[in-house]
Amino acid sequence: MVDSTEEKRLEGRKLLLGVTGSIAAYKAAELIRLCKKAGAEVQVLMTPDAARFITPLTLGTLSEREVLSEIFPDNEQGSWTKHVSLGLWADLFVVAPATAQTLAKMAYGFSDSMLTATALAARCPMLVCPAMDHDMYLHPATQANLERLRAFGYAVMAPGYGELASGLVGHGRMPEPEEIFGRIVEMVTAPLRPSSGGLLAGKHVLVSAGPTREPIDPVRVVTNHSSGSMGYAIAEAAAGHGARVTLVSGPTALDTPHGVDRIDVTTAEEMHAAVQAHRDANLVIMAAAVADYTPLDPAPSKLKKQDDELTIRLRRTPDILAELGAHKRPEQMLVGFAMETDDGLANARRKLEAKNLDWIVLNNVNEEGAGFGPGTNRVTLIHRSGHTEDLPLMPKRDVAEALLNRILGIAG
Ligand code: CTP
Numbered sequence: 370m371v372d373s374t375e376e377k378r379l380e381g382r383k384l385l386l387g388v389t390g391s392i393a394a395y396k397a398a399e400l401i402r403l404c405k406k407a408g409a410e411v412q413v414l415m416t417p418d419a420a421r422f423i424t425p426l427t428l429g430t431l432s433e434r435e436v437l438s439e440i441f442p443d444n445e446q447g448s449w450t451k452h453v454s455l456g457l458w459a460d461l462f463v464v465a466p467a468t469a470q471t472l473a474k475m476a477y478g479f480s481d482s483m484l485t486a487t488a489l490a491a492r493c494p495m496l497v498c499p500a501m502d503h504d505m506y507l508h509p510a511t512q513a514n515l516e517r518l519r520a521f522g523y524a525v526m527a528p529g530y531g532e533l534a535s536g537l538v539g540h541g542r543m544p545e546p547e548e549i550f551g552r553i554v555e556m557v558t559a560p561l562r563p564s565s566g567g568l569l570a571g572k573h574v575l576v577s578a579g580p581t582r583e584p585i586d587p588v589r590v591v592t593n594h595s596s597g598s599m600g601y602a603i604a605e606a607a608a609g610h611g612a613r614v615t616l617v618s619g620p621t622a623l624d625t626p627h628g629v630d631r632i633d634v635t636t637a638e639e640m641h642a643a644v645q646a647h648r649d650a651n652l653v654i655m656a657a658a659v660a661d662y663t664p665l666d667p668a669p670s671k672l673k674k675q676d677d678e679l680t681i682r683l684r685r686t687p688d689i690l691a692e693l694g695a696h697k698r699p700e701q702m703l704v705g706f707a708m709e710t711d712d713g714l715a716n717a718r719r720k721l722e723a724k725n726l727d728w729i730v731l732n733n734v735n736e737e738g739a740g741f742g743p744g745t746n747r748v749t750l751i752h753r754s755g756h757t758e759d760l761p762l763m764p765k766r767d768v769a770e771a772l773l774n775r776i777l778g779i780a781g
Contacts, residue, residue, distance in 0.1 A: 378554050380408030385455060385491070387464035387484040388428065389471040390418025392534040393500040393543035397423065400465060400546040401431040404553065412455060414438070414484040416471060437483045452483060456490030461557050464488070465526075466500030466543045469511050475523075476514035494556055495523040498549055503539025519609045522567045524774050526552055527767035540763065552774070567611020568777050574612040575650035576604040577657035577689070579619030581637045585681060586668035593658045594741045597621030599706075599765050600656030604629045606769035607652075615650065617643040619657055637663060637686035644689050648696075652776065654704040655690045656730075658741070662686065694725030702776060704728045710735055717751055727753055728776060738762050750775055 384404055388397045397413070404411050411432040415425060417439070425436040440452060456462075464471065464484070471484065475497070480486035488495065497518060505511060506528060515525055526549065529542040543549075578600020582590040597618060604616040605626035616631045617640055625631045634640045637659050644653075662683035672679075690705050697703055703726045707717040713731050721729040731749040734740040739747040739762070747762040750772065760771055 377408035379404055379557065382409045382460045382557050383458055384409050384411045384553065384557075385414060385459040385462040385487060385493075386411055386432070387414045387416075387462065387467070387471070387488070388419045388423070389416045389464065389466055389468045389484070390421055391466035391468050391500045391543070392422060393466035394419050394422035396543060396546050397465060398427055398431055400463075400549055401428060403546055403550040405432065407550070407554070409553075410434075412437070412459070414455075414482075414487055416468075416482050416484050418468075418470075440480070440483050440486050452480075452486040453490045455487050457492060459491060459493045461494050461496060461553060462488060462491045463496045463498070463549065463553060465496075465498035465549050467497040469499075469501045469505045469508075469514075472497065472499060472511065472514045472518065476517040495521075496526065496549075496552060496556060497523055498526045498543050499528050499541070500543035501528075501541050502533055502535050503537050503541045506539075506541040516609060519606070519770070520567060520611070522570070522610065524552070524556065524568065524777075525770055526774070527763055527771050530761050530763060540767075555775070567609070568773070569607055569610040569612035569652075572612045572652060573615070573647075573650045574604075574607040575615045575617065575644065575647045575653045576600050576607065577617045577619075577640060577644060577655045577659075578604065579621040579623075580658050581619045581640055581660045581686075582635050583637065583660045583663035583686075584667040585664050586670065586672045588671050591660055591662070591664065591683070593660065595619070595621075595658035596741055597623050597657075598744075599746060599768070600654070601626055602765040602769040603654055603656055603772065606766065606773050607654075610773060612652075615647045617647070617657070636660075637689070641687045641689045641692075644693070648693060651700070652702045652704070653690075653693055654772075655693075656706050658706075658708065659689060660686055688724070690726070691724045697725055702727045704730065704772075704776065706730045706732065708732045708734055708740060714749070714751070714757070717749070721751060721753060728772075730772060748772075 413428045413432050413436045415438045429436040474485045531542045579597030580593045580595040582592045608614045608628040614629045616629050632643045665682040665684045705726045709716045717729045717731040729751050732740045738745045746768045750758045
C-alpha cells in the first residue's frame with residue numbers, strides 16, 4: 370500500500386475522476402482528498418445517477434472545482450465542447466466507482482453524459498475501478514465489456530472480495546481509496562506509458578506455463594501438479610493488451626488463448642531451448658513450474674520391478690530464469706514465480722535477488738484457493754525495490770491483469 374503522507378507525488382498532475390451510481394461513490398470523497406493532498410488538480414465528472422449516492426456539493430467542495438455531469442447543462446451557454454478540452458487536459462482519467470452500466474457504455478462508445486463523452490474524447494491513460502454486485506461482475510456481459518476496455522488499453526483494477534451492499538459475499542467491492550491512489554501514482558509516473566492499441570502494443574511478451582515432465586523411462590515421468598492456468602491467464606491478458614505473446618507451455622489440458630503463439634515443450638531442457646530462442650522479449654514472465662531435477666540417465670526401455678526399493682539418480686536442470694537474469698538487458702523486464710510452503714516472503718525475496726528479477730509473484734501453496742489448479746489464486750507481488758503488495762483471493766484472470774498493471778506501473 371502506498372503511504373499517502375509521503376511527499377507530493379502528484380504535484381502538477383491533472384486528474385479526471387469519474388464517479389458513477391454505486392454505493393461505493395462515497396469512497397470518491399476520500400480518493401479526492403488523497404489526490405489533492407498529493408498535489409493533483411482533480412476535476413470530478415459524475416453521472417446523473419451518482420448524485421443519488423453522494424452530492425455534487427460534497428465532491429465539488431473537496432475537489433475545489435465545479436462538478437460536471439450533463440453534457441448539455443441548462444444553465445451554461447457555449448461550453449458544450451468541454452468534454453473535448455477536459456479529455457486533452459487530463460494526465461489520467463480514473464472512473465471509481467465504475468458501475469456495470471457505465472462500463473458497458475464506455476465499452477461501446479456511448480457519449481450520453483459528461484463522463485462518457487469525455488472518456489471518448491480523452492487521449493490520456495484510463496483506469497477503471499469496477500464496483501457492483503458479485504453476479505453482475507462475473508456475468509459474461511460485464512466480463513466481455515471489461516475485456517473490450519482492456520483491449521482499448523484501459524487499466525482495470527480488479528474489485529476486491531468481501532461483503533457487498535446486497536448482503537452477498539463475493540467479488541465486486543471497489544478497492545479502498547488508498548489502493549486506487551497507489552495505482553494513480555504508479556500510472557502517472559510510469560516510464561512505460563500506454564500507447565494506443567493497448568498497454569503492451571509493440572511489445573513482445575514471453576510467458577512460460579505449466580509443468581515439465583522429466584522421463585524416468587519411456588512410460589514414467591517426474592513432474593508436478595501445475596495446471597498451467599496462471600501462465601495461460603497471463604498470456605491471454607498480455608495479448609488482450611496488444612502484445613505479441615509467445616507462450617512456452619509444458620503439457621497442459623488448456624486451449625491456446627486467442628492471439629497467442631504457443632510452443633509446446635515437455636522437458637525442462639526443451640523449455641530452456643524454447644525460452645532461449647525468444648529471449649529478445651521485452652517482458653518475460655516465467656510462470657512455469659520447471660522441474661529442478663531430471664533423471665540422470667533415463668532408461669531406454671521400461672524399467673521392470675525387481676527389488677523392494679528403487680533409487681533413481683537425478684541431476685539439476687538448467688535454471689532458465691537465472692540464466693535470463695544473468696544476461697538481462699537494461700530495458701528488459703523479468704518476472705518469476707515462487708511457490709513456497711515455508712518462509713514465503715524471505716524465500717521469494719532471495720530468489721528475486723539471486724535471479725536478478727524485476728518482480729516475483731509469491732504463491733502460498735498452504736492457502737485455500739491459491740496455487741496450482743484452475744480457478745482462483747492469492748498471491749503477493751514483490752518488486753525489486755522492496756515494494757510488496759498482497760492481492761486478495763481472486764480469479765486467475767484478474768490476478769493476471771493486476772500483475773500486468775503493476776508491471777507497467779512500476780517499470781523502473
Ligand atoms: N525456474 C526456471 N528454471 C528452473 C527452475 C525454476 O526458470 N530450472 C523459474 C520458475 O519458472 C519460477 C522461478 O524460477 O519463475 C522459481 O524459482 P526456483 O528457485 O526454481 O523456485 P523453486 O523451484 O520453488 O526452487 P526451490 O526448490 O529452491 O524452492
